[in-house]
Amino acid sequence: MRHRQARGAAGLALSVALTLSAITGCAAPAATASVTILVAWSGTELTAFKDTVIRGFEAAYPGTTVQVESTRALETELDADLQQGDPPDIAALPSIGAIGQYAAQGALQPLDGLVSSRAYGQPWSTLIRPQPGGPIYAVPVKADVKSLIWYDPQALRQDTPGTRLPATLPQLATLSQRLSRAGYPPWCLAVSSPPTSGWPGADWIADLLLASDGPAAYQQWADGQLTWTSPQVTSAWRAWNSLTGPGGGIDHGPASALTTTIGSVHPSASGCLLSHGTYVDQGFPASARYGTDYAFFPFPSASGAIQVSADFVGLFRATPAAASLIRYMTSTAAQQAWVGYPGADGFSPSSQVRPSAYPSPVTRSIAALLTSGRELCFGAADAMAPDLGAAFDHAVLWDLAQPSALTKTILPGLARVPAVGGGPASVCGKPA
Amino acid sequence: MPGTAQSTGLARRCYQRAHPVTWLRWLRAGALAAVAAAVALAWLETTQAHQGISLATERGVQAVADVAAAQQELQLANGKLTAIFAAGAVVLTGPGQAYTTAVASAAQDLVLAAGDNVAGPVGGDQIQFAEGQLSTYRDQVNQATADGAAGDPVLAQAELGYATTLADALATDLRQLGLAELGTVNASLTSRWQDPAIQWLLPLAPLGILLALAGWTSYVLAAGFRRLLSLPLLLAVITALAFAAVVATANGHDSQHASRFVHQIISALPAPPAEFTTAGPDASTATSALALLAAAGLAACAAILAVASYRPRLLEYRAPA
Numbered sequence: 001m002r003h004r005q006a007r008g009a010a011g012l013a014l015s016v017a018l019t020l021s022a023i024t025g026c027a028a029p030a031a032t033a034s035v036t037i038l039v040a041w042s043g044t045e046l047t048a049f050k051d052t053v054i055r056g057f058e059a060a061y062p063g064t065t066v067q068v069e070s071t072r073a074l075e076t077e078l079d080a081d082l083q084q085g086d087p088p089d090i091a092a093l094p095s096i097g098a099i100g101q102y103a104a105q106g107a108l109q110p111l112d113g114l115v116s117s118r119a120y121g122q123p124w125s126t127l128i129r130p131q132p133g134g135p136i137y138a139v140p141v142k143a144d145v146k147s148l149i150w151y152d153p154q155a156l157r158q159d160t161p162g163t164r165l166p167a168t169l170p171q172l173a174t175l176s177q178r179l180s181r182a183g184y185p186p187w188c189l190a191v192s193s194p195p196t197s198g199w200p201g202a203d204w205i206a207d208l209l210l211a212s213d214g215p216a217a218y219q220q221w222a223d224g225q226l227t228w229t230s231p232q233v234t235s236a237w238r239a240w241n242s243l244t245g246p247g248g249g250i251d252h253g254p255a256s257a258l259t260t261t262i263g264s265v266h267p268s269a270s271g272c273l274l275s276h277g278t279y280v281d282q283g284f285p286a287s288a289r290y291g292t293d294y295a296f297f298p299f300p301s302a303s304g305a306i307q308v309s310a311d312f313v314g315l316f317r318a319t320p321a322a323a324s325l326i327r328y329m330t331s332t333a334a335q336q337a338w339v340g341y342p343g344a345d346g347f348s349p350s351s352q353v354r355p356s357a358y359p360s361p362v363t364r365s366i367a368a369l370l371t372s373g374r375e376l377c378f379g380a381a382d383a384m385a386p387d388l389g390a391a392f393d394h395a396v397l398w399d400l401a402q403p404s405a406l407t408k409t410i411l412p413g414l415a416r417v418p419a420v421g422g423g424p425a426s427v428c429g430k431p432a
Numbered sequence: 433m434p435g436t437a438q439s440t441g442l443a444r445r446c447y448q449r450a451h452p453v454t455w456l457r458w459l460r461a462g463a464l465a466a467v468a469a470a471v472a473l474a475w476l477e478t479t480q481a482h483q484g485i486s487l488a489t490e491r492g493v494q495a496v497a498d499v500a501a502a503q504q505e506l507q508l509a510n511g512k513l514t515a516i517f518a519a520g521a522v523v524l525t526g527p528g529q530a531y532t533t534a535v536a537s538a539a540q541d542l543v544l545a546a547g548d549n550v551a552g553p554v555g556g557d558q559i560q561f562a563e564g565q566l567s568t569y570r571d572q573v574n575q576a577t578a579d580g581a582a583g584d585p586v587l588a589q590a591e592l593g594y595a596t597t598l599a600d601a602l603a604t605d606l607r608q609l610g611l612a613e614l615g616t617v618n619a620s621l622t623s624r625w626q627d628p629a630i631q632w633l634l635p636l637a638p639l640g641i642l643l644a645l646a647g648w649t650s651y652v653l654a655a656g657f658r659r660l661l662s663l664p665l666l667l668a669v670i671t672a673l674a675f676a677a678v679v680a681t682a683n684g685h686d687s688q689h690a691s692r693f694v695h696q697i698i699s700a701l702p703a704p705p706a707e708f709t710t711a712g713p714d715a716s717t718a719t720s721a722l723a724l725l726a727a728a729g730l731a732a733c734a735a736i737l738a739v740a741s742y743r744p745r746l747l748e749y750r751a752p753a
Contacts, residue, residue, distance in 0.1 A: 069557065072601065077564040084560070194594035195568045258590035394575070401587035 024228050033064045034319040038088040040074040040311075045223035045280070048344035052337040057328045064321050073195050075386060080318075082107055090323035092141065092311045095382045097389055098316055100130035103137040104185050109155070109315040110135035114323055122315040122429025123376055124349045125311070128194065134426035138312035140349040141329050142338070146203045146279045146379060147306035153196075153292065155269040159184050165297045169211050172300050173242065176249050186249035188272035191258035191396060196368065200262060201240070202389075202398030203307065204276045209236035211301035215361060215428040218305075222427045223382040224419035228411045241403050253402040269296060278309070279366055280345040290362040298369060309382060310349055318351050337424055339363070352429060363379040371416070377428040382418065391417045439480040441649035452656030453749045459652065460742040462645045463665070467672055467735045471637035474679040474731075477625060477634045478724065480684050484620035486689040487550055492617035495548035495555070500701045501612040502541035503603055506566070509534035513573060522580035527573055535573075539566055550620075551612040558609040565605060569598040597689050617694060628680075628686040642672055642738075649742075657745055668737035675730035682723035682729060708710045 022314040037155070041049055054066045069088060071077045075098055081087045087107065093099055102108045114133050117125040120140065128136045149172075156163060162180060179186035191198050205230050210218045213232045220226035221233060227233075244250045249258050251272035252264065261281035267273050275282060276299070284294050298306060313326055328334055331351040339348050342359050346369050355367040370376070381389045447455070512530040516522050542563050549555045576591030624630050646669050648663075653659040 006682075035751075069561070071561060071564070072562060072598075073568040076568045080560060080564045080567070086560075192590070192594060192597070194597045195572055197590075197594050211714060255586050258586065259593050363517070396588055397590065401584055401590065 015179050020124065033061075033319075033415065034058065034067060035064065035090065035321045035325050036067045036069060036088040037325070038069045038071060038074060038078060038091040040092065040094065041072060042070055042072075044343040045346065046070055048338060048341040048346070052344075053329055054339060056334055056381055057325055060328060061321070061324055066325060076195070078102075080205055087316040089317040089319055090313050090315055090325060092313050093138065094309060094311050095386060095389060096127050096130070096138070096312065096427075097140045097383055097385045099312055101386060102128045102314060102316075103135075107316060108137045109318040110137060111139060111315060111326065112136050114141045114315075119330070119349045119350055121351060121431030122427050123308075123378055123427055126426050126429060127310075127378055127424050128312070130424060138314040139326065139330055140310040141335070142346045143308055143310040143349040144280065144347055145306060145308055145369055145372065146278055147207050147294045147301070147308075148279065148366070149276045149299055150267050150277075150279075150282050150294055152267040152297045153271060153295050155267070158269070159273065166300050168300050168302070169208070169239070171241075174208075176243055176274070180249045185251035185272045186274050187244060187251065188265040188267060188275035189254075189257040190260055190262045190265050191251045191257055191400065193262045196390070196393055197258075198393035198396035199381060201244075201280065201377060202275055202392045202402065204242050205236050205396070206380040207240045207276070207299045207301075207307050208378075209233060210303075210305055210377055211299055211306055212236065212239070214227070214303045215305045215377055218377050218380065219426060222378075222383045224384075228406075228414040231386075233372050234407060235410060236400065237406055241399065241406065244400070252293070258397060258400055279362060286343075290365075294408060296362075296365075298374075299377055301377065305377050307370060307379055308370070308376045311378045339367075364396075373430065375428055375430050376386060380427070383427045385426075388414075388417045388419050433685055444655075447652065452652055453746060455652045455656070456649070456742050456746055459549070459645055459649045460739065460746075463642055463649075463668065463738040463742075464735060466638045466642035466644065466645060467668075467731065467738055468543070469536070470635045470642070470672060471731045472528055473638060474635040474676065474727070478679060478683055480623075480625040481687060484623050484625055484687060484725050488620040488694055489690050491548045492550040492620060494614060494695045495545050495550055495613040496617060496698060497701060498541045498545035498548055499546070499606055499613060502538045502562070503606040504598055504634045504702050505534045505538035505541060506569075506603060506606070509538060509669055510596060513595070514592065517576070517580065517588065517686055519593070520585075522577055522588065523583070526581070527577050531573070535566070535627045544567065545613075549613065551609075551649070555609065555612050558605070558612060562602060562605050562609060565598065568651060568653060569595060569602055589747070594642070614698075621694065626691075628684050629682045632676070632680040635679050636673075639669070639676055641674050642669055646702045653745065657748075659745075662741040664737045665741035668734050668741060671730050671737060672734035674729050675734060678723055678727040680729060684726070685723075718753075 028154060050068060054068060054386060057066060058064060069077075069186065075095070078087065078091055078093075082102075082105075093102075099108065111128075113129075115136060117128060117136060118130070124140050126132075128139055130137050139143065159182060160175070162356065163175060163178070164171075166175050170344065176186045189200070191200050193199065206218070209221060209232060212235065217226060217232050221230075236269045244254060244257070252260075262281055265272065265275070266282040267275055267286050279296070282294070288294055298304075313329060314417065315326060317320055323427075330350070332350060333349050335348040335353045336357045339346060339353060340357050340359050344359075345363060345372055347363070348357070349370075351371070358364045358367050381392045384392065391414055395414050398410050399406055448709060450458070504618075509531045512534060513527050516531065521528070542559060546556065546559045551558070572591065572595040576588050576595055579591050580588035592753040596676060620626075646665050649665060650661060653662060
């Protein structure tokens with residue numbers, strides 16, 4: 001009897017011990033779990049991310065904290081971290097070329113099973129696999145539309161009465177020339193964005209190639225099959241020079257564009273009248289009203305294809321908390337909260353997020369372009385190998401400073417930069 | 433005097449619950465435990481306070497100085513670089529020897545800061561980030577120099593502007609890093625272990641119990657042995673109080689001295705951070721080692737006296753051989 005009592009007591013003690021160890025062993029790590037994420041966002045973009053996605057995640061996963069590290073030189077920082085064997089858990093990368101390189105190095109963890117490509121239409125569902133048919137290594141969490149031309153409706157009506165918005169490239173060139181001849185500087189351009197200065201010009205040239213030669217040529221160029229010295233690419237650069245070159249239409253001239261910070265110039269009655277690029281990079285003041293003080297039209301293109309960009313998140317450390325954060329970031333609820341944040345000015349690549357989720361008429365109009373059935377082409381510079389993308393950006397600076405060197409030095413120089421092949425199957429595609 | 437009579441009655445009832453010898457044995461153990469507790473708490477306070485002092489004075493202040501030096505070298509490097517470009521000498525000299533030396537020193541300062549970092553993983557991340565930014569800055573300068581050497585002054589000037597933007601951003605990052613290191617130094621020097629109230633309270637609290645035990649011992653001696661006072665016990669209490677005073681004074685002195693030392697170092701930096709909160713300079717020096725040795729002697733004396741004070745009365749009750 002005493003023996004049985006002793007065994008009962010021992011069993012009870014063991015149960016208590018196991019319960020305690022379960023509580024301390026399972027609950028404690030969750031209470032101290034943390035995730036680090038490296039991003040290149042700043043200002044309102046960063047605040048929106050923290051206030052919606054991070055706050056929502058930390059509320060959904062109590063005890064898990066997220067440390068957001070923001071850097072202007074994301075790839076440099078990430079390379080240094082990887083070299084020291086201390087990468088962040090997650091990084092948000094705008095370049096699929098870089099994603100391909102990190103995947104090839106074995107630095108990125110596959111995301112199959114964590115996210116599904118079915119949540120995304122084309123081209124996203126293709127871009128997330130650096131190798132055609134290979135594992136998913138990154139997932140887009142934030143997109144933007146680059147093929148936009150911004151203008152001040154009142155100023156444009158006043159300066160060129162009767163002008164219709166251009167629907168073709170020749171019409172755009174004509175408008176630019178008319179404004180220039182009338183004494184108005186047509187184009188706003190700012191390319192200073194250290195350490196990646198020049199990219200707004202690269203986006204513009206990519207749009208010119210896409211508009212004039214279509215998605216197939218654009219795809220070949222991004223793949224490295226269409227060389228930098230080819231007639232199509234040379235023609236796109238020349239078209240850009242005719243819009244922006246000497247005697248052309250940049251407010252205060254190309255040298256000024258080199259030293260002007262991105263976001264510090266935008267169309268207005270007192271300055272330049274047109275600008276190219278994403279909404280967030282225009283830097284319109286908060287008091288400006290869409291439709292009255294500024295408006296946009298899609299970059300004129302025969303095919304209707306538009307150039308887009310995205311930030312992809314990649315997993316560098318496969319911890320449960322990091323995996324949970326990626327799953328949460330890509331959820332429809334988080335995406336809707338993120339794009340709905342006033343001033344976030346970003347767009348969701350997820351086909352589940354509808355234009356009505358966007359908080360302002362301008363963001364709703366841009367979001368509608370993403371789901372309008374137009375072919376979407378990922379930014380060529382971001383699809384190229386990082387070295388080539390950086391060379392492209394620098395070539396833009398060089399061309400602004402010395403346009404006469406275009407065919408003699410700049411394009412042959414770009415053609416000599418090794419283009420690492422084997423990227424995603426396609427950078428263009430029509431969303432379902 | 434009903435209150436006095438009542439408390440006297442309570443003391444008597446309490447006294448009668450055990451034999452006087454039992455009481456004395458308990459009281460002897462209690463007195464020893466009180467002295468031991470005072471020593472333990474004084475030891476805890478001293479080690480914790482000195483841990484903070486070491487962190488601040490040995491590595492923390494050095495980390496702040498390393499970061500400030502990196503900031504200064506970066507400013508110098510960019511100034512020299514701008515001068516080379518302004519003089520149009522970049523074609524022949526490249527960025528110049530002065531730039532090269534200053535930027536290499538800045539990189540070295542960041543390596544030293546990584547070794548001295550006291551701001552934990554946050555500080556480590558910030559240093560790593562600053563190193564990356566410095567590398568980006570150097571790449572940008574190399575690009576500007578290459579464009580300048582290639583005879584493209586417009587582009588070279590634009591690239592120089594980009595490099596200056598990066599240098600300014602890095603200077604801001606370094607300032608944040610310096611403040612993070614300084615924050616840890618400040619936290620170490622203003623923690624509760626450096627608080628004079630805590631420094632006195634911790635060793636004195638058990639001695640309050642010792643005092644109470646001495647009072648009860650006097651009652652037991654008076655009631656059971658017709659004696660009023662144990663002189664060794666009184667000496668034990670006084671010695672223990674002296675021990676507490678020596679330890680608290682020595683720790684307080686070391687805390688203040690550390691604050692002043694750190695202040696002197698940081699005030700001498702080229703651009704001392706304004707957020708430093710400790711007192712002004714002082715020429716006094718630390719004497720803690722000697723004081724703590726004296727304290728150890730006093731604690732041992734207190735313990736011996738406490739044991740010795742109970743011995744004669746306990747011997748009276750020992751059974752004859």
